[in-house]
Amino acid sequence: MKLTTAIATGLTLIASAATAEPLTVYAPDYFASEWGPGPAIKTAFEADCACEIEYVTGDLLPRLRLEGERTGADVVIGLNTDDAERARQTGLFAPHGVTIEGLTMPVDWTDDTFVPFNWGHTAFVYDTTKLDAVPTTFQGLLDAPDDLRIVIQDPRTSVSGLALALWMKSVFGDDTQAAWEALAPKIVTVTRGWSEAYGMFTEGEADMVLSYTTSPAYHIIAEEDLTKKAAIFDEGHYVMVETAGQIAGTDQPELAQAFLDFILTEDFQSIIPEGNWSLPAKLDPAKMPEGFAMLDMPDTALLFSSDEAEALRDTVVAEFEAGLGR
Amino acid sequence: MGRGTRIGIAAALVVAVVLLLPLGAVAWRAEGWDGLTASDWGALRFTLWQAALSAGLSVLLAIPVARALARRRFAGRGAVILLLGAPFILPVIVAVLGLVALFGRSGPISLVLGWFGVDPVSIYGAQGVILAHVFFNMPLATRLMVQGWQGIPGERIRLAASLGFDARDTRRFLEWPMLRAIVPGVFLVIFLICTTSFAVALALGGGPRSTTVELAIYQAFRFDFDLGRAAILGALQLALGVGAALSSLRMTLPSGFGAGQDRIVRRWDSAGWVLRLQDTVAIVLACGFLLLPIGMILADGLSHVTALPASVWWATLRSLAIALAAAMLTVSLALAMSLAALRAGWVEVVGTLSIAASPLVLGTGLYILLLPWVNPIALALPIVLLVNVVLALPFALRALIPAMRDLHANYGRLSSSLSLTGFTWLRLVGLPRLRRPAGFAAGLTAALAAGDLGVIALFATPDQATLPLVLYQLMGAYRMEEAKAAAIVLIVLSLGLFWIFEKGSRDAAT
Numbered sequence: 001m002k003l004t005t006a007i008a009t010g011l012t013l014i015a016s017a018a019t020a021e022p023l024t025v026y027a028p029d030y031f032a033s034e035w036g037p038g039p040a041i042k043t044a045f046e047a048d049c050a051c052e053i054e055y056v057t058g059d060l061l062p063r064l065r066l067e068g069e070r071t072g073a074d075v076v077i078g079l080n081t082d083d084a085e086r087a088r089q090t091g092l093f094a095p096h097g098v099t100i101e102g103l104t105m106p107v108d109w110t111d112d113t114f115v116p117f118n119w120g121h122t123a124f125v126y127d128t129t130k131l132d133a134v135p136t137t138f139q140g141l142l143d144a145p146d147d148l149r150i151v152i153q154d155p156r157t158s159v160s161g162l163a164l165a166l167w168m169k170s171v172f173g174d175d176t177q178a179a180w181e182a183l184a185p186k187i188v189t190v191t192r193g194w195s196e197a198y199g200m201f202t203e204g205e206a207d208m209v210l211s212y213t214t215s216p217a218y219h220i221i222a223e224e225d226l227t228k229k230a231a232i233f234d235e236g237h238y239v240m241v242e243t244a245g246q247i248a249g250t251d252q253p254e255l256a257q258a259f260l261d262f263i264l265t266e267d268f269q270s271i272i273p274e275g276n277w278s279l280p281a282k283l284d285p286a287k288m289p290e291g292f293a294m295l296d297m298p299d300t301a302l303l304f305s306s307d308e309a310e311a312l313r314d315t316v317v318a319e320f321e322a323g324l325g326r
Numbered sequence: 327m328g329r330g331t332r333i334g335i336a337a338a339l340v341v342a343v344v345l346l347l348p349l350g351a352v353a354w355r356a357e358g359w360d361g362l363t364a365s366d367w368g369a370l371r372f373t374l375w376q377a378a379l380s381a382g383l384s385v386l387l388a389i390p391v392a393r394a395l396a397r398r399r400f401a402g403r404g405a406v407i408l409l410l411g412a413p414f415i416l417p418v419i420v421a422v423l424g425l426v427a428l429f430g431r432s433g434p435i436s437l438v439l440g441w442f443g444v445d446p447v448s449i450y451g452a453q454g455v456i457l458a459h460v461f462f463n464m465p466l467a468t469r470l471m472v473q474g475w476q477g478i479p480g481e482r483i484r485l486a487a488s489l490g491f492d493a494r495d496t497r498r499f500l501e502w503p504m505l506r507a508i509v510p511g512v513f514l515v516i517f518l519i520c521t522t523s524f525a526v527a528l529a530l531g532g533g534p535r536s537t538t539v540e541l542a543i544y545q546a547f548r549f550d551f552d553l554g555r556a557a558i559l560g561a562l563q564l565a566l567g568v569g570a571a572l573s574s575l576r577m578t579l580p581s582g583f584g585a586g587q588d589r590i591v592r593r594w595d596s597a598g599w600v601l602r603l604q605d606t607v608a609i610v611l612a613c614g615f616l617l618l619p620i621g622m623i624l625a626d627g628l629s630h631v632t633a634l635p636a637s638v639w640w641a642t643l644r645s646l647a648i649a650l651a652a653a654m655l656t657v658s659l660a661l662a663m664s665l666a667a668l669r670a671g672w673v674e675v676v677g678t679l680s681i682a683a684s685p686l687v688l689g690t691g692l693y694i695l696l697l698p699w700v701n702p703i704a705l706a707l708p709i710v711l712l713v714n715v716v717l718a719l720p721f722a723l724r725a726l727i728p729a730m731r732d733l734h735a736n737y738g739r740l741s742s743s744l745s746l747t748g749f750t751w752l753r754l755v756g757l758p759r760l761r762r763p764a765g766f767a768a769g770l771t772a773a774l775a776a777g778d779l780g781v782i783a784l785f786a787t788p789d790q791a792t793l794p795l796v797l798y799q800l801m802g803a804y805r806m807e808e809a810k811a812a813a814i815v816l817i818v819l820s821l822g823l824f825w826i827f828e829k830g831s832r833d834a835a836t
Contacts, residue, residue, distance in 0.1 A: 029798070199419065200426055
């Protein structure tokens with residue numbers, strides 16, 4: 001009896017030593033940084049298991065494709081729906097195996113590779129003290145006087161920029177290039193990423209900036225500044241959903257699965273609003289921070305499925321380039 | 327061939343390998359070869375003309391400023407020279423916001439124009455790209471040229487004074503030959519820097535019309551994952567660098583001033599009030615253009631510096647360590663390479679080329695090369711160090727090669743007749759004579775390495791973040807004020823390093 005106890009203890013020790021290897025999670029830089037949701041999520045997950053999460057940051061998709069089967073990732077988090085198809089095509093991902101129900105998102109979820117964890121509408125954010133005539137439709141934005149100044153992100157270098165190009169495609173269809181041409185005189189400039197554009201906006205260089213309907217929440221909650229609002233357009237707003245998936249070749253399938261199962265729990269989801277300044281994929285609205293109730297939200301959500309988005313990608317970028325006179 | 331020369335040639339070979347292997351690795355991983363599109367050629371055309379114009383303007387505007395700084399002595403001169411270097415080491419994103427704050431529609435210039443009923447100037451478009459590139463690179467041009475002026479021996483200026491030279495004669499017989507010797511190299515370096523820029527070109531270029539080759543490379547990687555195209559474009563950029571380097575070397579003429587005893591002498595030729603006024607205007611305008619944007623953007627960050635979290639200070643320490651290591655390595659390599667460049671001209675070409683190397687191709691190529699052997703993530707900081715050394719070499723060589731040439735011309739025969747070689751030569755001749763350019767090179771490398779975002783973004787895990795990366799993270803999390811505070815820390819760190827190295831080399835010389 002004593003011997004079996006000793007053996008059992010030994011085995012447990014070996015088992016825990018084996019799981020001591022961290023779960024490697026590839027994440028975008030903003031997610032894993034001290035000011036993103038990553039650290040809180042890591043703490044919450046590690047509280048319930050004898051395990052450790054290690055984030056590796058960088059451009060997810062190019063890195064996965066460079067590494068191929070050799071990838072060190074167990075889980076990848078932060079791929080949005082517009083990138084998901086190409087991620088799926090790498091063949092590196094296993095089915096998520098999570099029962100997805102009760103989502104608090106305006107879109108049906110049928111994807112069996114990627115689990116959604118947060119979402120937000122793309123929108124133009126403005127300063128109420130500086131802009132009086134706020135367009136209420138996308139068409140209205142195109143028709144606005146040319147001294148309305150907006151900053152956007154480049155669809156070729158930025159996920160939010162690509163979301164704008166897809167948004168315009170879903171609103172204007174075959175006339176998208178003409179819509180870009182109408183928008184062109186109002187575009188002050190096109191930046192590489194979100195940070196540059198948002199910085200230019202907060203420095204007063206533009207009246208409106210391409211961002212998210214949830215951006216004002218940061219100003220409301222963290223700065224008690226009520227002057228930033230998102231312009232709501234009747235045609236609807238394109239939705240960006242961020243997802244996570246597990247790598248088929250992982251050496252820790254149970255832990256990877258446990259992490260995916262963790263994503264739609266309240267512990268994880270309640271970190272999203274103030275960690276990522278976006279909307280959780282599944283969280284009782286009563287549990288949202290107060291400031292979020294003050295946000296203006298559109299009635300209509302627009303979204304291309306990941307294969308539609310992939311098929312349209314080259315087209316919408318060509319429309320952007322042609323419409324802006326290149 | 328001495329030992330130093332052999333080491334220099336070996337170093338140049340290593341640099342060439344570090345530049346070419348990653349390119350080869352990216353090409354090797356390519357899944358298809360579609361060739362270049364029409365818009366790639368458009369990007370090449372835009373890249374070339376904006377880089378040529380930016381470099382030309384930077385050099386032209388730097389000449390009067392460098393001359394004024396070289397021939398005037400005034401209180402705070404050292405501080406002015408130091409601070410003027412700030413734009414060159416500033417993270418792109420901060421500099422762009424600074425320019426926007428000064429020249430943008432709510433900036434003071436538009437405001438003043440508005441008083442006179444003039445429409446605000448638009449800084450978006452080709453003029454914005456060029457403005458930003460001049461803002462970034464004029465400081466470098468100024469610094470390199472101040473070095474040039476300081477290189478004119480005091481004896482020549484005395485001789486000129488005793489011959490009754492006025493400012494025009496000085497220009498013709500002293501300054502012009504000096505400029506002929508250094509301007510082509512300065513132009514080349516700035517031209518190459520401008521060919522690899524893309525975030526600035528995009529943000530101030532006003533949109534897809536201002537697409538550069540580097541943006542096309544980024545797009546090929548990120549958007550299309552077309553490694554074949556990325557490799558072709560990267561090779562094109564390198565070829566451009568070779569062409570530019572060769573032609574600039576052909577245009578460089580040795581100044582031939584001969585040796586001096588390093589006396590600092592008065593400038594008798596430039597005492598008139600017109601010249602005084604001219605120099606004052608040049609210095610004041612340069613300070614306004616280069617320092618105001620930075621001051622305007624960073625002022626709000628000042629009060630947040632003390633509230634920065636500990637992680638920012640850890641990142642600062644990491645950046646400091648990388649900067650110090652990079653400075654030591656780069657200067658040692660550059661000393662050996664500049665010695666080798668006396669005998670083998672190609673060493674200088676190789677050393678200059680790394681500016682033209684696409685950081686993205688370099689980083690990705692290294693990643694591909696390392697992947698089968700080690701976990702590249704674990705080597706993040708050494709790789710960042712390596713890339714920084716390679717990227718800073720051209721600047722160090724720009725300072726050291728002309729000095730080494732003069733040293734060889736003026737003291738080479740004496741050294742040979744005394745059989746001074748190897749470390750004895752380095753201790754008695756090399757280091758004492760090259761201390762100033764070497765200190766400058768070390769300072770510049772340290773400042774650049776501290777401010778470099780470059781490849782760390784490709785490799786890092788969150789606990790390896792450097793200061794520039796933390797700055798971007800803060801900005802990406804809406805924390806603009808804290809990002810500005812981090813930018814202030816970064817500027818103090820970079821300029822502080824620069825100052826210490828330069829001061830150290832100057833004090834040692836007396």
